[in-house]
Amino acid sequence: MRKVMTLATIAVLMSVAGAAAAAEVEVKMLNKGTEGLMVFEPALVKIEPGDTVKFVATDKGHNAESIKGMLPADAAPFVGKNGEDVTVTFDKPGAYGVKCLPHYGMGMVALIVVGAPGNLAEAKAVPQVGKAKQVFAALFEKLPTQAAAAK
């Protein structure tokens, strides 16, 4: 009986530790942020596999969805509804490009880096629309150490 209790206690402790280890990061969808108009804030998020990002519809008229080719091959694409929060758990390591469909050309994009990304080169090579090109270039610029680690 005593042994059973101990195992049960360990199981509880482990599940608590697991829950505490997985982080949730909030990314706001804004009409106006510190980086300008129509932005995700923050636009660059670094998390570990199993962590969650909640895209918050702080302002209406935005959505968050994955960009084709800008996610690991074994990860599932996601599409959030316009004007609604969307919560995504990122289980697979990699670089994920996220866009707001209505404001993609205005550069409303975000980069989620999960663990050590193995698909940085592929993600960077995806053609971008309008201002998203320079926004992504700036976001990838901020990742020198991760890029080196992935090689």
Ligand SMILES: [Cu+2]
């Ligand atoms: Cu938008």
